[in-house]
Amino acid sequence: DAGITQSPRHKVTETGTPVTLRCHQTENHRYMYWYRQDPGHGLRLIHYSYGVKDTDKGEVSDGYSVSRSKTEDFLLTLESATSSQTSVYFCAIRIRTGADGYGYTFGSGTRLTVV
C-alpha cells in the first residue's frame, strides 16, 4: 500500500516486556504517524513525526515512545507492555492528493496482543 510496510503483522507478548513496532516507507514523505484502533474509539493518534528526529505526542501517548533516525523508518516502542495496549496499530504517511489538498495513506496494521 503506497510504499508503507508495517512489521510484524501480528505479535503476542507478555505483560511487562518491551515491544517495538516498525513502519517503513519508500517514498521519502516527511510526516509519519502512529495510530491505535480500538472498538468504539476509532483510530487515535499516539505519536507523530514531522522529520528525522522530530517527533511529538498525540492524544494517547502514555506508555509509548517513538524514534525516527532516518526518513524511511518510524519506530513505536511500548516500554513495558500492558493488557490495555492490546490493539491494532496503524502507521500512516501524509501525501499530496493533487491541487485539492492532501491525504493520509495507512499501512496494513499490526495486531498486538498483550497477555
Place this chain on the structure above:
Amino acid sequence: QQQVKQSPQSLIVQKGGISIINCAYENTAFDYFPWYQQFPGKGPALLIAIRPDVSEKKEGRFTISFNKSAKQFSLHIMDSQPGDSATYFCAAIGIVGTASKLTFGTGTRLQVTL
C-alpha cells in the same frame, strides 16, 4: 473529548438504498474533511474528501455534504451495494500544535443486504 462525533455506530441498508452517515466537529482549525473506508484486516483507505469552502462533492455513488455554519458533514452512498459493506470513518485534518493532524470519528459499520 471526541473532537469528531460520528453517527450512527452501525447501519443496515438494503441493496439499492441510500446509506447516510453523519459527523460533527468542534475545532474550527480543521480545514480538510476526508472519509475513509476500511475492510476487515486492512488499513483505512481514503474514499472522498472535501474542503470547508465547498458545500458538496460527488464522486461516483459517494457524495459529501458539508455545512460549515453547523460544523457538520455527511456521507451519502447512493445505490448501496453489498461490496460497500465496510466500516466508514469521517475525519478532520488541521494544524494542531506543531503539525498537521488527522482526527477520526468513531466509525460506522455499514452492512448492505441483498
